[in-house]
Amino acid sequence: MAVADISSIDxxxxxxxxxxxxxxxxxxxxxxxxxxxxxxLFLEGEAGVGKTEIAKALAAAMGKRLIxxxxxxxxxxxxxxxxxxxxxxxxxxxxxxxxxxxxRAALNAELFSEEFLIERPLLQALRPDENGAxxxxxxxxxxxxxxxxxxxxxxxxxxxxTIPEMGTIKAPEPPIVILTSNRTREVHDALKRRCLYHxxxxxxxxxxxxxxxxxxxxxxEALSREVVAFVQRLRTEDLFKKPGVAETIDxxxxxxxxxxLTLSPEVIADxxxxxxxxxxxxxxxxxxxxxxxxxxARASLDA
Numbered sequence: 001m002a003v004a005d006i007s008s009i010d011x012x013x014x015x016x017x018x019x020x021x022x023x024x025x026x027x028x029x030x031x032x033x034x035x036x037x038x039x040x041l042f043l044e045g046e047a048g049v050g051k052t053e054i055a056k057a058l059a060a061a062m063g064k065r066l067i068x069x070x071x072x073x074x075x076x077x078x079x080x081x082x083x084x085x086x087x088x089x090x091x092x093x094x095x096x097x098x099x100x101x102x103x104r105a106a107l108n109a110e111l112f113s114e115e116f117l118i119e120r121p122l123l124q125a126l127r128p129d130e131n132g133a134x135x136x137x138x139x140x141x142x143x144x145x146x147x148x149x150x151x152x153x154x155x156x157x158x159x160x161x162t163i164p165e166m167g168t169i170k171a172p173e174p175p176i177v178i179l180t181s182n183r184t185r186e187v188h189d190a191l192k193r194r195c196l197y198h199x200x201x202x203x204x205x206x207x208x209x210x211x212x213x214x215x216x217x218x219x220x221e222a223l224s225r226e227v228v229a230f231v232q233r234l235r236t237e238d239l240f241k242k243p244g245v246a247e248t249i250d251x252x253x254x255x256x257x258x259x260x261l262t263l264s265p266e267v268i269a270d271x272x273x274x275x276x277x278x279x280x281x282x283x284x285x286x287x288x289x290x291x292x293x294x295x296x297a298r299a300s301l302d303a
Contacts (some may be wrong), residue, residue, distance in 0.1 A: 001062040001131060003035045003176075015156035021050070021057035022210045030198040040156055040177035042192055048244020050211075051180040055137040058176070065134040069121035069166035069176070076142040077151045081161050083118045084111075089153055090118075104144065123161060126171040128263070133173040153191050203245060211245055216252045220254045226263045229254050229297035231275065237293075239281045251275040265291045 005096060006012060023031070034041040043051040059066035060179060069080055082184070089111045096107050098256055110116075119127070125136040138152070155161055156177060158249075160170035203301040208228045212219065219227075227248060235242045243251075254274040260267050268290045272282050285293070 003062075005209045006032065006035055008032070015288045016054070016057050017062040017214070019057040019061050021053055022207060022214055023050075023054065024203075027198055027200065029052070030196050034196050035176065037196070038174055038231060040179060040195040042179045042187075043194035043200050044181045044183050044187075044197070046242065046244060047182050048246040049200045049202060050080065050245055051200050052137065052139055055135055055139075055178040055180075058160060058178070059135040062135070064131050064176070065129055066137060067121050067125045067134050068137045068139055070141045071138065071148075073143055073145070075144050075148055077148065079120060079149070080151075081120050083120065085116045085118050090117050096298075097144055099234070111267075111296045117163075118164075123157060123169065125168055125175040125177075126161065128172050133171070133175045136175040136177045138177065138179040140182060141179050141191075149188050149191050153188075153194060154291070156191075156194055165185065182207045195278045202235060202242075205229065208232070208245060208248060212248060212252055216256070219252050219256055220261065221257060223260065223262060224252060225292075226297065227255065229301050230263060230268070230294060233293045233297045233300070234275070237284070239276070239284070240278045240279065242274070243275045247275045247277075261271055263294055263297075265294060 001015075003027055006015070009025065009028045009032045012032045013025070014097075016023050016028070030041060033039070041250045043054070055068075056066060058064075092111060093107070099187060121136070124135055126193040141149070141152075146232060158170070159174045160168055163299060170218075177195075180192075206229055208231070212224050212228060213221075216224070231248045231251070232241055251271060254271050255263075255267070258267070258271070269286070272290075276282050276285070
């Protein structure tokens with residue numbers, strides 16, 4: 001599917017829903033504008049709210065290749081763009097020396113050619129693709145540092161990179177770019193201004209039910225309602241890491257694997273590791289706390 005075929009915000013929401021991704025009108029709007037204007041989309045929000053999944057759903061829905069750059073502390077431009085295959089280059093040098101064909105200029109040109117180039121995500125995203133421009137996911141940008149942000153700003157402005165030994169490589173068609181951040185630190189304003197921005201929040205009860213029914217349709221409605229209501233109550237507690245939508249889905253699938261038909265304090269205690277990821281948070285829900293939250297969740301369903 002080409003960008004030109006996407007005619008409305010409703011079409012974006014339906015396209016994503018067909019891939020099991022339920023999004024709000026506001027998120028559908030910013031995705032539509034990003035596609036139509038050719039602007040990178042910057043998504044911020046807590047971990048597990050679906051920022052990464054939207055890039056996967058978009059690529060699948062449009063039939064495009066998904067290229068993911070997973071950011072980490074210390075990531076630099078060369079690691080994100082390209083590397084030379086030094087081991088293969090050394091073999092080529094030894095072979096040329098052994099056969100007596102080591103013409104310096106010819107060998108140098110051969111060593112720094114496409115044959116020995118290892119393409120990393122940013123360079124891959126600039127290459128022509130039979131399915132059109134790919135979706136480039138730059139995930140968890142907040143894990144990197146300011147110098148990489150500055151490089152990224154330049155790369156996303158012109159959609160080109162320079163390899164000293166080969167020259168400048170420019171994308172024939174700009175990729176669809178989605179950047180995500182868990183906001184462990186602030187990303188520089190200059191990069192944000194280059195993008196369309198959206199804060200991906202925790203969904204309300206009705207939308208989380210839609211998401212769970214789309215991602216775990218085998219779960220009975222009664223169990224799904226209890227799971228969502230309980231997780232919604234959990235998010236109001238003073239926890240180190242509040243559960244995201246991903247944890248809601250994982251928990252429901254765990255309960256299904258245990259053939260649980262309804263929540264109980266005992267079932268909750270046995271499966272808390274699917275929804276909470278820190279021992280201090282789990283410890284807070286031992287004993288009567290789990291029953292209290294379950295009672296409150298059921299009361300909210302009856303209201």
